[in-house]
Amino acid sequence: MDELFMILTRLLMGIGHLALFIVAAPLLQGFIKKSKAFWQMRQGPPILQPYRDLRKLMKKEELISEHASWIFLLTPRITLAATLMAVLVIPGVWGWAPLSVWGDLFLLGASLGLVRLFLTLSGLEGAGTFGGMGSSRELFLGLLTEPALLLGLIVLAFITDTTSLQGITSGLLSISPLYIPRILALVALVMVSITEMGRIPMDNPDTHLELTMIHEGMLIEYSGPSLALLNFAEQIKQLLLLVLLAQIIWPSGLISVSDGLLGMLLALGFAGAKVAALGFFFATVESLFVKRRLFRAPHYLATSTASAILALISLWIIRGQI
Amino acid sequence: MLSLREYLQSYQGIEIIIWENKEGIVELSSSDLPEVLSYCLEIKPRPIWLTHVVNDERQLGRGFCLYLVLHFPGKDFSLTLVAKGIKEEFPTLALIFPALNWSEREAQDLFGLHAVGHPDPRSLVLHPGWPQGFHPLRKDYKAGDERKAFDRAPLVFPEMHGDGIFQVPVGPIHAGIIEPGHFRFYAIGEPVLHLEAQLFYTHKGIEKLVEGRSIEDGLRIIERVCGVCALSHGLAYCEAVEKLANVEVSRPVLLWRTILAELERAYNHIGDIGNMCAGVGFALGNANGSQSKEKLQRLNLEFFGHRFLRGVVVPGGMKLIPGSKDSQAMLNRLIKLSDDFEAWIPLLLEHDGFRQRAVTTGVLKPENAIDLGVTGPAARASGIANDWRELHAYLLYPELKVTSIIEQDGDAWSRLMVRVKETRESFRFLNTLLREAMQGPEFNYDKPVSIALGKVRPFSPTWGCVESPRGTDVIWLMLDEQGKIYRCRVRSASYANWPAVPLTLPGNIVPDFPLINKSFELCYSCCDR
Numbered sequence: 001m002d003e004l005f006m007i008l009t010r011l012l013m014g015i016g017h018l019a020l021f022i023v024a025a026p027l028l029q030g031f032i033k034k035s036k037a038f039w040q041m042r043q044g045p046p047i048l049q050p051y052r053d054l055r056k057l058m059k060k061e062e063l064i065s066e067h068a069s070w071i072f073l074l075t076p077r078i079t080l081a082a083t084l085m086a087v088l089v090i091p092g093v094w095g096w097a098p099l100s101v102w103g104d105l106f107l108l109g110a111s112l113g114l115v116r117l118f119l120t121l122s123g124l125e126g127a128g129t130f131g132g133m134g135s136s137r138e139l140f141l142g143l144l145t146e147p148a149l150l151l152g153l154i155v156l157a158f159i160t161d162t163t164s165l166q167g168i169t170s171g172l173l174s175i176s177p178l179y180i181p182r183i184l185a186l187v188a189l190v191m192v193s194i195t196e197m198g199r200i201p202m203d204n205p206d207t208h209l210e211l212t213m214i215h216e217g218m219l220i221e222y223s224g225p226s227l228a229l230l231n232f233a234e235q236i237k238q239l240l241l242l243v244l245l246a247q248i249i250w251p252s253g254l255i256s257v258s259d260g261l262l263g264m265l266l267a268l269g270f271a272g273a274k275v276a277a278l279g280f281f282f283a284t285v286e287s288l289f290v291k292r293r294l295f296r297a298p299h300y301l302a303t304s305t306a307s308a309i310l311a312l313i314s315l316w317i318i319r320g321q322i
Numbered sequence: 323m324l325s326l327r328e329y330l331q332s333y334q335g336i337e338i339i340i341w342e343n344k345e346g347i348v349e350l351s352s353s354d355l356p357e358v359l360s361y362c363l364e365i366k367p368r369p370i371w372l373t374h375v376v377n378d379e380r381q382l383g384r385g386f387c388l389y390l391v392l393h394f395p396g397k398d399f400s401l402t403l404v405a406k407g408i409k410e411e412f413p414t415l416a417l418i419f420p421a422l423n424w425s426e427r428e429a430q431d432l433f434g435l436h437a438v439g440h441p442d443p444r445s446l447v448l449h450p451g452w453p454q455g456f457h458p459l460r461k462d463y464k465a466g467d468e469r470k471a472f473d474r475a476p477l478v479f480p481e482m483h484g485d486g487i488f489q490v491p492v493g494p495i496h497a498g499i500i501e502p503g504h505f506r507f508y509a510i511g512e513p514v515l516h517l518e519a520q521l522f523y524t525h526k527g528i529e530k531l532v533e534g535r536s537i538e539d540g541l542r543i544i545e546r547v548c549g550v551c552a553l554s555h556g557l558a559y560c561e562a563v564e565k566l567a568n569v570e571v572s573r574p575v576l577l578w579r580t581i582l583a584e585l586e587r588a589y590n591h592i593g594d595i596g597n598m599c600a601g602v603g604f605a606l607g608n609a610n611g612s613q614s615k616e617k618l619q620r621l622n623l624e625f626f627g628h629r630f631l632r633g634v635v636v637p638g639g640m641k642l643i644p645g646s647k648d649s650q651a652m653l654n655r656l657i658k659l660s661d662d663f664e665a666w667i668p669l670l671l672e673h674d675g676f677r678q679r680a681v682t683t684g685v686l687k688p689e690n691a692i693d694l695g696v697t698g699p700a701a702r703a704s705g706i707a708n709d710w711r712e713l714h715a716y717l718l719y720p721e722l723k724v725t726s727i728i729e730q731d732g733d734a735w736s737r738l739m740v741r742v743k744e745t746r747e748s749f750r751f752l753n754t755l756l757r758e759a760m761q762g763p764e765f766n767y768d769k770p771v772s773i774a775l776g777k778v779r780p781f782s783p784t785w786g787c788v789e790s791p792r793g794t795d796v797i798w799l800m801l802d803e804q805g806k807i808y809r810c811r812v813r814s815a816s817y818a819n820w821p822a823v824p825l826t827l828p829g830n831i832v833p834d835f836p837l838i839n840k841s842f843e844l845c846y847s848c849c850d851r
Contacts, residue, residue, distance in 0.1 A: 040609035129490040133832065136511075201675065204603040210497055211490075212603075212833040290675040291603035294512060294833050 014088070014098035021087045021243075025235040026050035028242065028279055035283035050235065054228050062224030067127040075122035076222070076229035079115050083233040083240070086111035090240045091166040091247050093271040094255040094264065100166035105153045108165065109146065112196070115233070116142050119218050126221030130210055134217020137294065141202065141214065144301035145195045151308035152188035155181055156248065158315055158322055169247040170254055177249075181318065184311035186248060191304035193241045193282075198234070200286040202297060212291065239275070242282075246274035326394070326401070329361060345400050347783070352388060352405035352412040360418050362392055362401070369394045369401075370708055371695045372787060373796040373813040374425035376408075376433050378461045382781060385409055386435060389783055389798065390422075395713045402783060411436035421695025424821055425813075432459040447522045447850075450475035458530050465530050479518055482508045487515065490832065494523050501846035505835070512831040517824040524850040532810045537563055537637055540807045544797065545632045547812055548848035553586045553631040554790030555797065555812065555848065561716070561786030562799040563637040567778045574762055575639050580717040581755045582631055583788065584748045589618035590791035591699075591745040592663065594843040598738055599670065601837035602679045610666040614659060621655055649759040656756070660749040667742060680735035684826040684838030687732060696822045698793020698815045699744065700842055703729045703736035710789035722751050734841035778805050790815050792844065814848035 030047035037044020064072060089104040091097045099107070116138065123135035157163045159181060160171025175182055195202040198215035205216070213220070219230055255267045292300060316322050330336050330348055336358070340347040350358060362369055372391040379387045386408040393400045405412065414437040416423040426437040427446035434457035437443065448456070453471045457463060482489070487510055494502035502523040508516040528547060532540045545556040557579060564571065571579075596611015619629040625644055626634045634641050644652070670676055686696065691704040701708050707726035711719040727743045729736035780803040787796045793815030802808040823842055830838065 036605060040605050041613065042609065129488065132488075133490070133512075200603050206603075206605075209601070209836040210492060211835050287605045289604075290599075290673065290679055292675065293679055294831060296678065 010098070013096070017092050017096070017098050018084060018087060020092060021084075021090075021236055021239055025232065025239040026054060028239050028275065029235045031276060032238075032279045032283045035280045036287055039284065039287035054232055057223075057228035057231070058225050060224040062226055065126040065128075065221055068125040068221070071118070071121050072125040072221070073226070075118040075125075076226040076233070078118045080229050080233040080236075082111045082114045082118075083236045087236060087240050089165050090244050091169045092243065093252075093268050095166065095170060095247070095251065095253050095267075096256075097164075097166040100164045103163050104165055105157055105163045105168070106150075108153070109150050112149075112237070113142075113146065115237070119215075119230075122221075123218035128221060130213065130217045130220045133211075134214055134220070137214045138218060140294075141195055141297060141301070144298055144305070145192050148188050148301065148304040148308050149192045149196070151305065151312065152185045152192065155185040155308060155311040155315060158312070159185075165244070166254075169251045172248060172251045173253050181311045181315035184307050184314060186245075188304045188308035188311065189245060189248065191300065191307070193245060194285065195301065196241055197238045197282070199282060201289045201292045201300065204291050212294075242275045242278045243271070246271065246278055249278075250274060326362070326365065330358070333358065339404075344398060345402075347402045347404060349404045349406060352408050355388070355390070355403065355405055356413055356415060356418055358403060359390070359415055363419060365394065367395045368692065370697075370713075370794075371419065371421050372400065372794070373785060373798045373811060374422050375783075375798045375809070375811040376429040376435065376459075377800065377809045378433065378459065379406075379781075381461055386433060388412055388429075390415070391785055391796070391798070393713065395708070398714055400785075402785075404783070408435060411438050413438050414440040416440055416442075419695075420693045420821075421818070423694075424817070431457070433457055434460065444478075447525050449520075449522065450477060458527060465527065477504065477520055479506050479520075482516065484510075486510045494520075503846055507827075507832055507835070509832055512833070514827050514830055514832055514835070517827045517835075519820065519824055521820060521846060522850045524847050526851060528851045529810060529812065532807050535807050537801075537805065537807070540810060541636065542633075544810070544812065547851060548814070548816075548845045549630055550590060550845050551586070551790035551792060551795060551814065551848065553582055553635065554788045554795045555814070556632065556635050557583060558786035558788040558795050558797040559799070559810075560635050560637045561788070562784050562797050563778075563786075565784045565786065566782065566799065566801060567637070569638050571639060574643060574759075576717050577755060577759060577762070578640055578643050579635060580719065580722075581752060581759065582626070582634060583717065584751050584755070585618065585622060586631055587791045588745055588748040588752070589615050589622070591741045591748070592618065594791070594840075595667075595670070595738060595741055595745070597843060598680070598734070598837065598840045599676070601840040602676060604670075604673070604676055607666075607670050607673075607676070610669065614663055614666075617659055617662075621652065621659075625652055644759070646760045646762065649756050649762075653753065653756040653760065656749065656752050660746075660753075663745065663749070670738075671742070677735065679834075679837060680738060680841070681731075681733060683734045683834050684830055684841060685732045686822055686826045690822060690825050691732070694822045694825075695818055696793075697818045698790070699737055699740040700793065700819050700822065702726055703740045704732035705730045708794075710787060710794040714787065716787075718755065722754065724751075734837055737841040780805075781808065792816055793819060812848065812851055814845065814851075816844040816846070816849040819844050820849050 029050040034044045034047050086108050088099045089097050089107050120135040120138050123131035156168050159175060160168045162168060162171060198205050203214040204212065219227065222230055252267055252270060255263060327341060330338060335351055335354060337349045339349055369392040372393050375389040377387045379385065384406045388405040388408060390403040391400060412435060414426055416426055417439065423442065424446055426440055429435050430437055430443065431445050431448045451472050451474050456468065456471065458465060458468065487508060490507040490509060493504040504520040506518040507514050528543060532543050541556060541559055544559045545552050547555050592611055593615035596608050596615060599607030599611060622631050623629045625648055686700060686704045688704045688706060691701045691706055697708060705728050707728050709724060709726035711724040712726050727740055729739050778801055780801055783800050785796055785798045787794060795815055796813040798811040800808045819842060823839065826838055827835065
């Protein structure tokens, strides 16, 4: 009986974890747009606009190119599913992740990789040139971001002696924020996150300039509910990256029911504030920087990889071993 | 070397009709055109083309006529070469002077004349689908039912073959709120090999529309050829009319026309600078540019009743002239706006990322600019000093001692810098001019200085020319004996510059095109007409 109760609570908590991410993802998007509008001296769309946009798209008719195959229809579903899979390993508001086992750092990398694989394939589906250009650019950037992302996380794993993301964030509680390998790994992860979120200086999420699109280029053939799913998956990915970054920068540790309702609500507010601060930070970066010339992207991404490698080396030097 | 006049006098078969201080008109046979043009192009400093007009004068017993207006900088002398009695064909000049490429193709489309030896005789203005023998600018063609004859057909583009070469079609409908134009990139991966631009989607037949209209109606239409250089078009048109009627306008009118022209330049340049930021995704620069432009346009609305400054300039004068109090208010506002501009422009000019995108991007070589007769900031960024305000004495510009602002590199950054510096100059000129306006006498509102149209010379070619924000706008005008428009040709700066854009692209990558295009910031409407 006790065991069943345990399983049920864990299941409920897992569903709650997912639900929180699902509900909050469009809100973060709205907040980032509002922050950008602030820098541009505009009023900007209401903060709840992303929800309305999703609802609108869900109701709309979907047009599918006659050249498209089953991959085209499958991609939005797989993208959303894989992104939610990644959410399960991210330590959430209360520092707890539904899946917290050995190696789930790689689960994160693999989920994001799966999303990338299907998105690039579906970019080619419509037989249009924009999709193809978007896919080729996405792979070009993906080739450079993935090593930095994994290496950065692996350094953190070495620091805390675990490859579970939940373990990493709670382990970081006892590490000084000024610990050199931690800072370097963080720099790498922040730079990679910008690319993964498709933001300036790598990509431009607001662009109407077809010729410069990367992420939007791959989505150009999508409409209606499929587009809604893809946009939604992108918003969730953005939120999970920011939550992960927030937990790495300032881990809040594990908070359980024993801290009481007030403690849990405080943790929720604290996590919200951290994510909002990061969102504002990225909105500021996006307003102040220009999009880089595509062929300069390797310089930027090489910096993040170099930072991750330096983190590894400095850790080696400090500890004398890995 | 003989002087131009001596050369023309000694040439068999050339008749000098008018030879005044600033202007000359000579008649010659169309077969002599290539040789005479070659001679003219050898003269230093090299002449620039103002306009190339074909006119159907068969009713007057002169056949088709070809007018080519050249301007000789330094001497401020303009020469109109007139070839009369063309029946079906004329020798092409595009091989000698590539700037005339489009004009000759346009003549082939709209008049059904044949440019013999033209290197690229594809149709330009008329898209595939128009019936054979549809030549709307011939006088015997009555407009009205042409829509029914149009049978849509696919556009034809050159083929390009090779390993890994693919075509990227873009437009004519774009994702942003811009005008229609189809661009076809031929690329290997990201680097562009070639660009074909298919324009003239917004060809409205304006030159046919104004034929037979009164001068006032013509002005209303010409001012609406496009929404970016509305004042310049109107002003050039008024200058042409005034030249035909031999009207001298008073100094206050000249003063206020100069102020208007500079106001138009300032708001356009600032808007274009902001737009360049949008081309690289620099939201902050774009927001600042849009804001300053909006403030300037509101100033236009407040003091002149129109955001694009339409309907203020009329032939012979101005519809309204603000008094000294308004001038004072305008000056105060402009000083504030100029300070505001100086406050945000360093944001752009000192932005490493922005520089990295714009420097060496989309280089227009000076020789290409000269060959294609490029005008405006695009030419000046390639080191060609051809500011019409400096070349030609009109309005109050000689007093302001305008000098062409040039940059040497010809890239997107140079085009930006030319605009920035010209904006500063415009604010400086506005300051000087408005100070004079403040001291001037009070004028009555709504009392246009009207023009006595009885003495307008019929069937005589003339032109008006204004430096618009995008370059030199030329309106060529001929009136009939009732003072109605017989033929009006609009050669806008965008029309002169569009052929140069595809040349700047090879060697750049596809994602740089938006920036390059925005650094030219050409108008489709007044190019297509």
